[in-house]
Amino acid sequence: MAQQVWIGAAAGFAGDRADASGPLIEALARHDGPRFLIFETLAERTLALAQLDRLADPSRGEVPALKRLLMPALAPCAAAGIKIIGNFGGANPRGAAAKIRQWGRELGCPELKIAIVEGDDLRGKLTAAEFARLESDGDMLRNEPEIVAANAYLGADAIAEALARGADVVVTGRIADPALVLGPLKHSFGWADDDWDRLAAGVLAGHLLECGSQVTGGYFADPGVKDVPGMDALGYPLAEVEPDGSFVVTKPAGTGGLVDRRTVTEQILYEIHDPAAYLTPDVVLDLSEVEIAEIGPDRVSVKGARGRSRPDTLKATICIDGGLLAEAEISYAGPNAAGRAGLAIETVTKRMARQHPELQIRSDLIGSVSVFGDSAGSMLTAATPASGGTDLRVRFAAETTDRAAAECLLDEVEALYCAGPAGGGGVRKRLTPRLRSTSCLIARDLVSPQISMLEAQ
Amino acid sequence: MPAVPLYRLAHARSGDKGNRLNIAVVCRDERLYEPLREHLTEDFVAAVFRERRPSAVRRYELPKLRAFNFVLDDVLDGGVNGSLGLDGHGKTLSFLLLSASIALPAGLLGANEPPQPQPMPGEPR
Numbered sequence: 001m002a003q004q005v006w007i008g009a010a011a012g013f014a015g016d017r018a019d020a021s022g023p024l025i026e027a028l029a030r031h032d033g034p035r036f037l038i039f040e041t042l043a044e045r046t047l048a049l050a051q052l053d054r055l056a057d058p059s060r061g062e063v064p065a066l067k068r069l070l071m072p073a074l075a076p077c078a079a080a081g082i083k084i085i086g087n088f089g090g091a092n093p094r095g096a097a098a099k100i101r102q103w104g105r106e107l108g109c110p111e112l113k114i115a116i117v118e119g120d121d122l123r124g125k126l127t128a129a130e131f132a133r134l135e136s137d138g139d140m141l142r143n144e145p146e147i148v149a150a151n152a153y154l155g156a157d158a159i160a161e162a163l164a165r166g167a168d169v170v171v172t173g174r175i176a177d178p179a180l181v182l183g184p185l186k187h188s189f190g191w192a193d194d195d196w197d198r199l200a201a202g203v204l205a206g207h208l209l210e211c212g213s214q215v216t217g218g219y220f221a222d223p224g225v226k227d228v229p230g231m232d233a234l235g236y237p238l239a240e241v242e243p244d245g246s247f248v249v250t251k252p253a254g255t256g257g258l259v260d261r262r263t264v265t266e267q268i269l270y271e272i273h274d275p276a277a278y279l280t281p282d283v284v285l286d287l288s289e290v291e292i293a294e295i296g297p298d299r300v301s302v303k304g305a306r307g308r309s310r311p312d313t314l315k316a317t318i319c320i321d322g323g324l325l326a327e328a329e330i331s332y333a334g335p336n337a338a339g340r341a342g343l344a345i346e347t348v349t350k351r352m353a354r355q356h357p358e359l360q361i362r363s364d365l366i367g368s369v370s371v372f373g374d375s376a377g378s379m380l381t382a383a384t385p386a387s388g389g390t391d392l393r394v395r396f397a398a399e400t401t402d403r404a405a406a407e408c409l410l411d412e413v414e415a416l417y418c419a420g421p422a423g424g425g426g427v428r429k430r431l432t433p434r435l436r437s438t439s440c441l442i443a444r445d446l447v448s449p450q451i452s453m454l455e456a457q
Numbered sequence: 458m459p460a461v462p463l464y465r466l467a468h469a470r471s472g473d474k475g476n477r478l479n480i481a482v483v484c485r486d487e488r489l490y491e492p493l494r495e496h497l498t499e500d501f502v503a504a505v506f507r508e509r510r511p512s513a514v515r516r517y518e519l520p521k522l523r524a525f526n527f528v529l530d531d532v533l534d535g536g537v538n539g540s541l542g543l544d545g546h547g548k549t550l551s552f553l554l555l556s557a558s559i560a561l562p563a564g565l566l567g568a569n570e571p572p573q574p575q576p577m578p579g580e581p582r
Contacts, residue, residue: 370542
């Protein structure tokens with residue numbers, strides 16, 4: 001059994017920095033024993049977009065960032081014996097594995113053993129009516145819309161099994177994000193399926209690592225109040241995990257960012273609801289008694305995670321077509337900018353009400369009230385024109401399945417150039433196809449993870 | 458009791474799941490935990506977010522972390538895949554809560570008070 005396991009997290013989302021892995025690999029290469037590099041790349045919608053890619057071309061469907069993120073890491077990890085684990089397979093883990101093998105050959109790596117984790121895709125396993133009945137988060141599926149993607153969150157066992165078969169790279173689709181860390185810990189330490197406190201500790205380590213730099217100074221800096229050195233070269237997180245599940249969060253020497261009590265506390269509670277009951281496929285994590293301590297520069301120890309038996313159901317994310325998001329913007333600046341911006345909002349709102357009264361239009365006044373505002377506009381109404389801003393940007397947004405209505409909004413905003421208030425400039429407009437997502441709770445026996453090795457070829 | 462922006466007493470981070478927002482509020486100093494436990498209530502947070510009409514606001518206490526976790530239901534206009542707003546995740550909303558002023562007993566803001574950040578260029582002074 002391993003004495004200590006080292007895990008680095010090189011990506012917290014598909015848009016993350018491709019140069020994050022370099023310093024992590026250098027740090028991991030200086031240690032002996034089991035070492036892993038994880039990539040978390042699947043937001044709720046990312047998988048549905050990948051599914052649309054795959055429908056258009058069956059060789060596609062991996063996370064589009066796969067090559068950008070993995071290419072810099074593949075050869076150095078192979079040379080140092082660091083195993084790579086990622087959910088970058090998206091809607092096509094098998095296709096992604098084939099690409100990774102090809103890139104490995106192009107880079108001159110020794111032939112990589114690549115494991116594929118499948119079985120998260122639920123389409124065809126349940127009818128639209130059954131999905132609707134199992135919806136746990138709203139009633140988006142009530143009228144049984146066409147489902148673009150339906151994927152269960154698999155647990156850590158699939159990754160542990162893949163590593164037991166000798167994988168150098170494990171490619172998954174939808175899997176619980178913390179399982180990317182719990183999987184290698186279960187494999188390395190041989191934790192039992194009902195060793196709830198240790199499993200909970202592994203989930204906590206995974207939870208802290210899965211968003212990458214959010215625990216090392218990302219999503220944290222506030223100049224003069226919470227200063228973070230070297231934001232342009234943030235170090236990504238490393239966990240040093242003990243057999244009892246306690247661990248230290250740190251980052252590679254010589255990188256920017258910081259790991260302290262504050263960064264770790266903020267990330268412990270990130271996207272948590274009831275801290276005593278964080279549900280994962282492997283265990284229910286209770287954070288109530290977790291204790292953290294700064295034990296050295298950029299080193300925080302974490303202990304005290306407690307676990308309870310895993311839930312009977314697995315969460316699944318379901319995506320359906322969400323119509324079109326129409327957005328258009330125009331700027332007003334200088335004296336009475338707020339008055340002219342307010343008149344622009346009034347003008348477009350009146351004209352749209354005549355042509356497409358069914359369309360709900362949101363208005364924002366960027367520079368005065370936008371992200372804090374509500375869609376009903378009550379904060380905006382209270383702010384205009386008294387806000388007094390002198391460099392303002394008006395934004396209009398609407399969602400619809402009626403393309404003509406969406407285009408009408410964009411045209412009306414552009415028409416403000418000539419037929420709107422004085423000095424309006426800088427119109428930009430955009431139509432974006434949308435996917436909406438919801439959650440279902442699925443009985444475990446409907447989900448069967450499949451682990452296979454990419455065949456020699 | 459003097460009212461001060463929560464920003465001077467705590468730091469915070471937003472997270473989202475669907476149409477539900479959570480905000481972790483972390484005390485800047487352990488001595489602030491008990492006063493904030495008394496005054497930073499569910500009702501206080503619900504009032505800060507009144508325009509978004511939360512259907513529920515719950516507070517979870519984490520004394521060992523000197524932190525509170527607030528969970529606000531149905532405040533993200535449908536969430537990141539449904540909102541018409543620019544920030545469907547609600548990532549900016551931790552700072553909406555931090556900008557609210559809260560009344561605390563005098564004397565709690567001592568030597569550990571964080572520095573006031575300078576206004577940004579162009580910001581009204």
